[in-house]
Amino acid sequence: MAVISYFLLFFLVSSSSVFSDGDPGHKPGNLAIRVEESSESPTYLAIRFLNLGAQTEIVAVDVTQVGSPNWNFMNRKNEAIWETNSVPSGPLQFRVVVTAGLEGKWYLASKVMPEDWRNGEIYDTGLHITDTSIMDTAGEL
Structure with missing residues (x-):
C-alpha cells in the first residue's frame, strides 16, 4: 500500500481556471462547496x-x-464534512x-466564498476535476 505524506503532496501543485466575480451560479460538473448548517460565522466553518x-x-x-499566503x-x-475553528476573515x-x-x-480554487458566506449556500469552485484514483476506497490497488 502506498502512503503519501500530506507535506510531500504540497509540491504537486496544479493551477486551475477560476470564474470571475461576476459569474452567476454553479456550473454543472464543477466542484462545488456547500456550507453546512452547523457553521457559525465567523468562528466555525463546516x-x-x-x-x-x-x-x-x-x-x-x-x-x-x-490573497493571503497563510493557509489553515x-x-x-467524517467522509463528507471538512471543518475548521480557524476561519480566516474576508472572502x-x-x-x-x-x-x-x-x-x-x-x-487551487480562488475567490470561492464571499466574506458574508451563509449556511446552506452552495459556492462554485470553478474546478472541473477529472482525475481517477487507482486505489479503491480501502486503500488497496
Missing part, C-alpha cells in the same frame, strides 16, 4: 464538497483569505488534494 465523482477522493483541504488546514469530520479561497492515480494532486 463544508461539504459536491460533484467530485466516485472515481476520486479529497484527502486534504486548506483555507485562507483571498481543515479537519475531516475565502481553498486548496484541496485529490487522489490522482497512485498519488495526490493539489487544486
